[in-house]
Amino acid sequence: MNAMTIPTDFRGNKGTMPPAILAEQVSLRVGGAKDILAGIDLAVRDGEFVAIVGPSGCGKTTFLNMVAGLQPFTSGCLTVAGSSPKAGRRDSAYALARDALLPWRDALGNVELALQVRGVDKDERRRKATEALAKVGLADALHRHPAQLSQGMRQRVALARTLVTEPRFLILDEPFAALDAQTRIRMQELLLSLLKQFSGTMLIVTHDIAEAITLADRVVVFGPRPSRVTAIYEVGLGARERNIGELRADPQFSRLFEAIWNDIEKDFEL
Amino acid sequence: MSTSFTNTEPGFRSMSGMQRRSAARIWIIRVLLVGLFAGAWKLASVLGFFNPIFIGTPEGTFQAFFDQLHGPSNVWKDIWYTSVETIIGFVIGSGAGILAGVILFRSAALREAVAPLVVAANSLPRVALAPLFVLWFGLGITGKVALIVSLVFFVMLTTTLAGLTQPNRDHEFLARSIGADKRQHILYFIFPAAVPTIVAGLELSLTYSFLGAVAGEIVGGSFGVGVRLTALANAFEINRFMALLVLLVIIATIAVQIMRYFTAGLTRWHAAERGNG
Numbered sequence: 001m002n003a004m005t006i007p008t009d010f011r012g013n014k015g016t017m018p019p020a021i022l023a024e025q026v027s028l029r030v031g032g033a034k035d036i037l038a039g040i041d042l043a044v045r046d047g048e049f050v051a052i053v054g055p056s057g058c059g060k061t062t063f064l065n066m067v068a069g070l071q072p073f074t075s076g077c078l079t080v081a082g083s084s085p086k087a088g089r090r091d092s093a094y095a096l097a098r099d100a101l102l103p104w105r106d107a108l109g110n111v112e113l114a115l116q117v118r119g120v121d122k123d124e125r126r127r128k129a130t131e132a133l134a135k136v137g138l139a140d141a142l143h144r145h146p147a148q149l150s151q152g153m154r155q156r157v158a159l160a161r162t163l164v165t166e167p168r169f170l171i172l173d174e175p176f177a178a179l180d181a182q183t184r185i186r187m188q189e190l191l192l193s194l195l196k197q198f199s200g201t202m203l204i205v206t207h208d209i210a211e212a213i214t215l216a217d218r219v220v221v222f223g224p225r226p227s228r229v230t231a232i233y234e235v236g237l238g239a240r241e242r243n244i245g246e247l248r249a250d251p252q253f254s255r256l257f258e259a260i261w262n263d264i265e266k267d268f269e270l
Numbered sequence: 271m272s273t274s275f276t277n278t279e280p281g282f283r284s285m286s287g288m289q290r291r292s293a294a295r296i297w298i299i300r301v302l303l304v305g306l307f308a309g310a311w312k313l314a315s316v317l318g319f320f321n322p323i324f325i326g327t328p329e330g331t332f333q334a335f336f337d338q339l340h341g342p343s344n345v346w347k348d349i350w351y352t353s354v355e356t357i358i359g360f361v362i363g364s365g366a367g368i369l370a371g372v373i374l375f376r377s378a379a380l381r382e383a384v385a386p387l388v389v390a391a392n393s394l395p396r397v398a399l400a401p402l403f404v405l406w407f408g409l410g411i412t413g414k415v416a417l418i419v420s421l422v423f424f425v426m427l428t429t430t431l432a433g434l435t436q437p438n439r440d441h442e443f444l445a446r447s448i449g450a451d452k453r454q455h456i457l458y459f460i461f462p463a464a465v466p467t468i469v470a471g472l473e474l475s476l477t478y479s480f481l482g483a484v485a486g487e488i489v490g491g492s493f494g495v496g497v498r499l500t501a502l503a504n505a506f507e508i509n510r511f512m513a514l515l516v517l518l519v520i521i522a523t524i525a526v527q528i529m530r531y532f533t534a535g536l537t538r539w540h541a542a543e544r545g546n547g
Contacts, residue, residue, distance in 0.1 A: 094444075096443055102459070102462065104462045104463070117449060117451075118449070
């Protein structure tokens, strides 16, 4: 673990803007068991898309939940837009691995939920939710309940629910993990196209290396538990202007994939 | 880059021809089972296994069923009494039970304090209270209502509490991440999730209410189905006894169906979840 390869400055100080997310030695110790996070250093620039990958059980979701203010940490310093993380920020949206749709609400009602909590009036939230569902290709399924939707459709409803509040921080926890390989790629494609009109910051946790390279500007590799950042890769494929087919055909894509794969693989042998 | 999807996914199932045929088959089986039961009943007395004085006869019951609907000794006044008791007891008992469930849900300390008392009270066979209620409230409606309330209150208290305290970690996370306050969390997440459990409790309570009314009348009353059943049994009017039981079953079934009709909209999503799960 002594050979830390961090190709770029971990603080990512490229512009003059303060980092959107700044973590310094964020740790989580639990009594009687192996520490979960041994000190995470990470800076995410405003407007940057960052993906976290790592072996399963390494604490990447735990770290994400900390950023979302859903989980406390034991030491270190973590700020989101300059202040300590807080659940329910009006400018952030969080998507779980499972869609977490409310089964008693139809698609429209589920997408409206966050707006309803914010006190947006009925006509306005109906209009926005309809628009958001149309964007994810579900204009004809507004009044279907989750039980009447396939996994892929449910995940699209969840995506619409996440984006409907026009967040500046997008925090995604393995958003497509429950989907089959083909649906997952189409969802990545959809997310990529939706992100073209998104100027905020995105932090995504995934175990799918291809997904990380596809969606992110930088890929951060977490080591095994107790976890720290072992490597950071600048993707630089211009994903925001291209489609998935092109991206995957790019030789740089496979080089990155292999490098990250080896990074994680190396940790498995420890 | 256009992203297009085809939405060819499962809807609420409509009845196909095959399902309609199997529904018809199920009804044929039901009718056959009732016929089989009546046949065995008749055979038992024809072959001398039982004395028809004690078990009556299918055709006598059939005749008595229609006789009881009109004529000088028709059952409607007793049915009316029992129904009024049932409805009043059901409304008071379930209302109070749901309210108590919500209060206990809101206060963990209170919940912990009364939990053993609820278990103890719930394990008491409530019908044993009937003679006491006769003593306190006399032979009228009040005693029966009290008995029903004592039955239904605890059913609704426990089902309401169970419905409200179903843990769902994903919904918890979602509620917190969208910044729902305590009131919104309860209103948008916890109450709707509890509805199917509470409705199932209400259905059970309706059956219990009938039970309480009839049992209360049997123990001591001036009117009602229970009083009439006691009188018929004492007079060895078994056919009329059976006929009244059949009518009671029909009325109770209709009552449950009416309630299902009104609550179906509240629980449709739940039925669909289970159907697909």
